[in-house]
Each structure stands twice: as C-alpha cells, then as structure tokens.
Amino acid sequence: MKRREFLESASLAALSTTTAIAAPAVIRPASAQSRAETILLVTESGPNNFDIHGVGTNRPGYEVSWNCYDRLMSHGTKTLENGVESYDRDSFTPELAEEWDLTPDSVTFKLRRDATFHDGTPVTADDVKWSFDRAVTVGGFPTFQMKAGSLEEPEQFVVVDDHTFRVDFIRPDRLTMADLAVIVPGIYNAELIKANATADDPWGLEYTKSNTAGGGAYRVTRWQPGQEVVYERFDDWKSGPLPQARRIIWRMVPSAGNRRALIERGDADISFDLPNKDFAELAAAEQVKTASTPIGNGIQYIGMNVTRPPFDDVRVRQAVAYAIPYQKIIDAVMFGLARPMHGGSNKASEPVWPHQHGYDTDLEKAKSLLAEAGYPEGFSTTLSFDLGFAAVNEPLSILVQESLGEVGITVEINKIPGANWRAELLKKELPLISNFFSGWLDYPEYFFFWCYHGQNAVFNTMSYQNPTMDELITASRLAAAEGRSDDYERDVKGFIDIAFEEVPRIPLFQPYLNVAMQPNIEGYRYWFHRQLDYRSLVKS
C-alpha cells in the first residue's frame, strides 16, 4: 500500500516537473521551404549574443550583427591575386546612406527615405544618432572600437533633419571613415529597443542579446544557443540588392572531422574554420570549392617581454629571431596555408604591413649573439600559449622549443586555458608567448598603435616602449589624415625598421582564412571581420 502511494506521488511529482520545465512550444511552419533557397552553414561554435554592443559578445555574434543590422556605408569589392573576391579597403559604397558629403571637419549623410526596420518602422536620423550614442556610451569593446576612429562623444553625432545626419570630427583622422563602416556602428531600431529597456539597462542590451532589432537583410527567427541559428531574409530590405537565399541555417558542429565529412558528402553548403590539415587535403582533392585569403593586418608572432632579463637585451631577442624554424612552421603547422613573414629584409621596402622581415633560421648566428649578450650556455624560459587555439599553437610551440634547445635555450611549454589567457596577458608577466593579433582596420599605423606604441595597450604584449617609435606612429597618423603621402611613407618605413631591428615580437606568418563550400555556391566575399556575409551568397 505504501509503495503504491509512493508511486502515485512520484509520478505526480514527475508530471509537475515536466510541465514546469516545458520550454516554449516550437511553432511548426505551415510549409517547409525548399532546400534550394536555404543555405546550410556549419562552424565549430555559435554566437552568445546577437548584438556587438553587448557585454562579451563573441566572434560568431559579430556575424549576426553584420547580417542583421545595416551601417551607413559599406565597402566596394575587388578581386585578390588568388582570385577570391574581397572587400576593398579604399572604396566606400552606400548602404543605409545614399550619399555623403565629406569635409575636413565633418561628414554629412543623406539617409534612404524608403528604408524600414524589420518591424516596418521607417529608419530616421534619430535612430542613427541613438545607435551611435549607444556605441560610444555602453563601454567595453564597442566604445573602444569607436574610439579607434576618433568617434568618442555623443556631441559628435548631430541630427540635421529626419533623413540627414552629421558626424563632427574631433581631430583629423584617416581611420574615421573606415571606422564608420565596421560592424560596431550599426543602425538600431531605437523605439523598439527603448520600449524593451529597463531602468537598470537603459540601452536595452538584454533585449538585443537575443533579438535582432535592426533593418538588415536578414533577421534571426530561431536560436538554440550552441546548436543552431536560423535566419529569414528581410524581403523589404532597401539598402542593397535583395539576397538570393531566403533562409540561412547555421549549425554548430564541434567535431572538425564531421564538419569535413558534411561538406564532402554534400550535406553542408559552407564550412568555416576547418583545421589546416583537413583544409589542405580538401583543397588538393578539388571535390569542393575552397577559398583561402590572407587575414588582413593579422600576424602570428612570438612575443618577448622586454621589461626583464634575458629579453631586455636586444641581442637575445635577435638570437631568438635567428633560431626560429620559420619554414618548418609554415609546412608542418600550417600545411602551407599561410603567408611567410620571413624571407624579406630588415629595411622596409614599402609602407605596407604585414611586411616580410630579414631574419631566417641561422643557429650559428643565434649562438654567437647569445654569447655576445653573456649567455654562452643559454638559459631557461617558459613559452606560453592560449589553449583555445591549441591546433596551431601546440605544434608551433614544440617546433620552437626544439629549435631553441639547439642554441642552448631550454624552453618549458605553458598551456593556458582560454578563460585565463586574457587575464594573463593583461598582467604582462609572461616571458615568451605565441599569439595572434589582427586589426579590423587594415592600416600599418593602426596595427602599430595597438601593438608597439608606448601607451602599452594589452596588445603590446611585450611591454615594448620606445619614444622614437611612438613619435613615428603619431606622425604617420597625422600625415595620413592630412594626405602627406611622402611623410607617411617615411614614417611607416621608419617604425617598421625599428620593429625589425629591435624585434620585441617576431612575426612568423600571416594565416589564411579558409572556407570550403559546395561547387554551386557563388558570391563568397572576404571581409576584414573574418565572418561570413550572407547577402552576396548565391546558390545555383
């Protein structure tokens, strides 16, 4: 009897828990759309937030922001040497703004009159101002990125009339226009977000985390975090030609082997972030279409902490630079899918970055430099890397360890979990690291401002400080803004030469962004943000 009582109550309890946890019912669409109008995309991980203004939005989240929000301007396209279509850094094209008038002190945008947000509300200059105010106010990454283009104060953003919007400059800066075309200054549906904001959260960041409140070409209709994102096309999109794909299904497939199998079997249309080995094999097999593009302004490097011995001695740093097995790393770690950064000269020939340097593997030279610096027997140190990027870092570190061992430098490898890596970088105590940095804005002075300038930003992982370098960087930014190209060239070459001579960080290679897709997918375009733009994709 007691048992029966128990069973009854237990089943009741079970019943009530299941009803309590029943998630919102998934609505079945009346008709399933045909596969031909849908693109299936597979990647390792998915977004954690749809809004790039949010706290801690990850890279896949940038992709949602890019495709679901419009910006005032976009970039034109060009075809790279490898035949891949790419954005063109130097040309700006209309997106939400039909035209603009650029003067030395400001830029005035004329907005499209027919553009609406996904909910049908017309887009006005008030929405643009609210969105820009939000970007420079919420703090964290968006504010930082706006600042990179000298966009700092809400007062800079002026509503002239419903469809005219002006940005006032606080200083001449060549990067301002480029920074207006990155992901951060997207145009948000101000009224919709305000209606969903709370006193604690005046900018409605909670709402936009899982709702796309914009007017871009796509909007998210279904999201299961860590599993899939489903987009539908916004059919009333006015800021460009209507994209071909009605629906994008983006699935997260953690296993790289399976991502490869899915693309080879023809089940997935596009696969991003395949390991280099798999990608090299896919490209060789030529069964699917592949595109590899060097990541703009992106360099994998070995950084040395110059604030303490032994790396405070420039001869030690040069010795390490001569002891790196450059070619082996390109072949065995990257499977050739990278542009080497060695094989150039330590005197810059052009004002471009990334630039090839003049160091090469020369163990004898390394040994004599070490002896000169007072380390004939070598020394011991630790090489650290982010475990989140172990696929490249681990074999790379082992090759470096082996090679440095031959000149007497004993290297211990220190793998730091992803959660810990940034905190460690901020402390600036690691003696030797393997790391990657890329800048959205593809300009040498931008890279150097963050990575070599004495302001000692977190990306200056070496804590390198040199007043001459700082002067050259500042001068080059001003020269660029004022259009003095000869001065610009001299300054850029000048700071590249110092970076190579003093070598606080050793550039190893410029990695490729690799994409594999079915032969019937056209219109892939490389973007500085390294995410996929769905709008140009065509499936035949």
Add this chain to the structure above:
Amino acid sequence: MHQVIKRLGSALPSLIGVIVVTFILTRALPGDPAAYFAGPAATAEAVEEVRRQLGLDRPLFVQFFAYLGDLARGDLGTSLTTGQPVLTEIATRLPASAELTLVGLLLSILVAVPLGVMAATRPGSWIDHLCRMVTTAGVSLPVFFTGLLLVYVFYYLLGWAPAPLGRLDIFAFPPPQVTGFYLIDSLIAGDLETFRAAASQLALPALTLGIFSLAPIARMTRASMLAVLASDFVRTARASGLSRRRVIVTYAFRNAMLPVVTTLGMVFSFLLGANVLVEKVFAWPGIGSYAVEALIAGDYAPIQGFVLTMAILYVALNLLIDLLYGVIDPRVRLEG
C-alpha cells in the same frame, strides 16, 4: 512512504554541501571571467568595468547569499557564454542527454546481460571468451574514437546514417514538447516521420555509448551469476531435478540481478555527465558539453547549475535503485 521522506531528508545535507562546495570551487578555479568576457581588446579599466557589471567585485559571502537567494526563487542565473537562463538551458538539454543515455544503456543491456549470463553458465567456453573480448574492446576503445569510426563507416562511406547534426535533420522540426524525449514526444503527437528521423539520428551515438557501457554490465552480470550459480540453493534446485532453464532464469538470474542493478545505476549517472565526447562528435545538444563549455569560459552559473542538477539526479537515482531492490528481492527493505 514514510521511508521515502526519511531518505529524501537524509539527502538534504549532501545537497547543501554540494551547493557550498561548487560555489567555492568555481571561484577557486584559475581564470578570470571578467577578463574573458571583456573581450580581446579590453584595457584593465574595461575589465574592472565588466567585473562590476557581473557583480564579481563584491565580497565572496555577499555573492554567495545573492546566489542562495536566487536559488530559493528557482533562479539558477544566466549563462554568459550562451546568454540564456541556466534553468531553461538545462531543461532543454537534460532530456537530450537522458534520451541518448537511456537508449544507449538499453542497447547495452540487451547485449550485455544475455552475454554475461551465457558466459557464466558456460565458463571457459567460446562464449565466455567472446564476452571477455567484447568487454575488453568496449572499455579500451575511447568513445570519441568509436564515435568517429561509426560516423566514418556508416555516414561517410556507406551513407546509411544521417548527417551527425544533433537530434534531428536540419529540415525537420522537433515534436511539440511533452517529455523532451523526441522519441516519446513524436509518438504522442502521432508523428511517425519525426519518430523515424529522431531514431535514425539517435542510432549512432546510442550505439557508441552502448559499446562503451557494455563492459561493466556484462562483467558484473557474469561475476554475479557465477557466485549465485555456486550457491547452495541453486545446487538444491538442481538436485531437486528442476529444468536447467528454470534454475537459471527463475532462481539464479533473479538473485544475480541486485549487483547488476546497482551497476546500471552507476553507469547511467556516470554516462549522463560523462558523455561529453559523444555529444561533441555528434553535435548532440546535451548537458555534458554545456558544462564543459562553461568551464572553459569560467562561466560560473552554468557550472553551479550543472553540478546541482547532477547531485539531485544522483539522489533521485539512488532512491529509485533502493526501491527497485525491494521489487527484485522482497528481503531487502529500505530500512536495511
């Protein structure tokens, strides 16, 4: 009934212990969530700003009482990596893991128990050797390897299995949720097509788990059967001239089931949390991969929620096993 309440009462201190320990452990983990979520471009000030936003700048005991307060209201917090409330995520992911584990375990039992029984009744025979071989192979092949091998053979080479893309084909839609188990929900909805789709997605991962859990179940069945077969009452039964079938099935098998049920319970709870690798291989939206991803990001709320859920499950499972004992063997009482 009274005993059940008593048992549940005795489980309370362990739950409280779990809450305290996970809270302290997650804080003691190396890693700084503020630095992680401030993003790659953060300055030291930006990190502090994020720390303040996340409430991580408050003293530990203040954070703890805030956490307890949330718990009391049934709020497990929000995951920073996925941006979703932990409770909803666990509620959608737990059924996925449980369905996979249960089906895997069922497959495993169907093979392992008969195999163990046969091996025990004919020690030293070919079937005994087969049992030994199968269990050794099952336990020594890592699950991700078995999983990838099955995907390679049945999806990539033969094309029999569907793409390893989680619980359903991308163009199928999940059945209306009742239990969260797609197999059951699709039957409730009378949707045989979805049932078939869900079952075919489930086949390979369940097989992978089944192969892995064969070993402990088969070995335990064999050992326990051997012990029972050597006992006095079996000898008496045999001497009384009962048929071999009756001796083995009715008398020996039932008595040998007790340790097997205990093993089953352990294997189930172990698999539920530990099949992360299978979930990764098959893009299965389960609870294990959720917890591991949270751990990598230093995301406290999901880790705490996961451990708490697991603790509650263990307690419930142990209770269930105790009750099963009573069903299998009336001599065993809950008091015992």
